[in-house]
Amino acid sequence: MNSLAQDYPAILCGDHEPPCLSLYQPTHRRHPDNAQDATRFRNLVKKMEESLRQKYPTREIRALLQPFEDLAADQTFWNHTTDGLAVLGAPGLFRVYRLPRPVAELAVVADSFHTKPLIRITQSADRYQILGLSRHAFKLFEGNRDALGEVTPIEGVSQAITDKLGREVTGLDREGARRAYGPTGSGFATQHGTDVKQDAKDRDTAQFFRAVDQAVLQQYSQPSGLPLILAALPEHHHLFRTISRNPFLIKEAIDVHPDDLSFDALRERAWQLGQPYYLKRLAGLVDAFGAATANGRGTDILGDIATAAIAGRIETLLVEADRLIPGRIDAASGTITTADLDNPEVDDVLDDLGERVIKAGGEVVIVPTERMPTKTGAAAIYRF
Numbered sequence: 464m465n466s467l468a469q470d471y472p473a474i475l476c477g478d479h480e481p482p483c484l485s486l487y488q489p490t491h492r493r494h495p496d497n498a499q500d501a502t503r504f505r506n507l508v509k510k511m512e513e514s515l516r517q518k519y520p521t522r523e524i525r526a527l528l529q530p531f532e533d534l535a536a537d538q539t540f541w542n543h544t545t546d547g548l549a550v551l552g553a554p555g556l557f558r559v560y561r562l563p564r565p566v567a568e569l570a571v572v573a574d575s576f577h578t579k580p581l582i583r584i585t586q587s588a589d590r591y592q593i594l595g596l597s598r599h600a601f602k603l604f605e606g607n608r609d610a611l612g613e614v615t616p617i618e619g620v621s622q623a624i625t626d627k628l629g630r631e632v633t634g635l636d637r638e639g640a641r642r643a644y645g646p647t648g649s650g651f652a653t654q655h656g657t658d659v660k661q662d663a664k665d666r667d668t669a670q671f672f673r674a675v676d677q678a679v680l681q682q683y684s685q686p687s688g689l690p691l692i693l694a695a696l697p698e699h700h701h702l703f704r705t706i707s708r709n710p711f712l713i714k715e716a717i718d719v720h721p722d723d724l725s726f727d728a729l730r731e732r733a734w735q736l737g738q739p740y741y742l743k744r745l746a747g748l749v750d751a752f753g754a755a756t757a758n759g760r761g762t763d764i765l766g767d768i769a770t771a772a773i774a775g776r777i778e779t780l781l782v783e784a785d786r787l788i789p790g791r792i793d794a795a796s797g798t799i800t801t802a803d804l805d806n807p808e809v810d811d812v813l814d815d816l817g818e819r820v821i822k823a824g825g826e827v828v829i830v831p832t833e834r835m836p837t838k839t840g841a842a843a844i845y846r847f
Contacts, residue, residue, distance in 0.1 A: 486569070489548075497542070547562030594679060596703060680711075692715065745834060775825075
């Protein structure tokens with residue numbers, strides 16, 4: 464199974480030899496609901512075949528469709544589906560993604576992949592990170608309302624923490640421990656052995672938390688800009704927050720360690736905390752679009768957006784989630800021509816706009832229809 468996090472956007476938004484086949488469908492996790500999933504998949508493959516026959520010879524069609532047909536016959540795969548499925552194929556490329564949310568049935572043959580449903584899953588607007596913390600270890604998760612995964616540690620992070628801890632000794636050596644038992648008149652407070660051990664344990668924990676906080680801030684929070692949710696036992700929250708210098712750490716937290724929750728339960732609890740931040744950010748993007756439009760640095764006119772996308776002028780593009788505008792964008796002029804989606808050279812205009820913006824280093828945010836600030840399906844904020 465392929466990893467959407469690893470493939471997007473470098474591979475999926477890259478340049479591929481056409482035709483590019485994109486298949487999406489809702490699937491089901493359990494029997495008997497999933498009994499018809501493979502049949503629906505075969506029907507969508509047939510639809511792609513009909514589109515391909517309009518332009519490509521039979522020999523090329525068979526080679527393109529064979530991986531799809533092999534997948535349709537893989538009963539083990541169909542017994543382990545999730546809520547949605549995306550399958551993309553092109554000459555020399557075949558990718559299969561189990562999706563954490565249902566998607567509308569769609570089969571598209573075009574000059575590039577249809578990736579808008581994948582952008583919606585991978586976009587940053589509703590994403591967050593979770594720091595799972597104990598006295599001696601930490602782990603990081605990243606997710607959104609629909610999916611959650613553990614982040615693979617960046618090479619060198621563990622070593623950096625070890626090096627930092629090595630430089631910060633506790634100051635409680637053997638001699639110090641013995642002095643703690645001296646008489647009260649000697650200038651040292653009388654402590655019991657358990658108190659000394661607890662003090663040393665607390666200092667070690669504080670040093671570890673400080674090292675983790677610095678590593679997470681520098682290696683994860685600052686590059687991503689995502690809200691950070693602390694997930695730890697209640698007794699660790701106050702100490703970590705006293706130490707932390709991470710401005711992305713939100714005030715709300717999860718009061719158990721992630722190991723004590725299933726992935727679904729952890730995701731649900733995190734989304735309850737992260738949703739208000741998502742809505743706030745989305746509202747901020749809508750307000751920014753309004754301000755940009757008033758200053759001549761934004762538009763909702765698709766033709767103008769296409770021209771700006773080709774020129775690399777778009778900083779942020781808001782795209783309506785469930786809107787589909789079949790057509791083509793002229794790569795030289797930005798002129799949009801509407802056409803039938805069954806045409807093997809036609810994709811969704813909104814999808815193509817998003818692909819061009821991402822390739823130029825801009826941000827694409829898929830917005831629910833009820834929160835979209837325009838009626839055209841798109842809203843662009845220019846860099847200049």
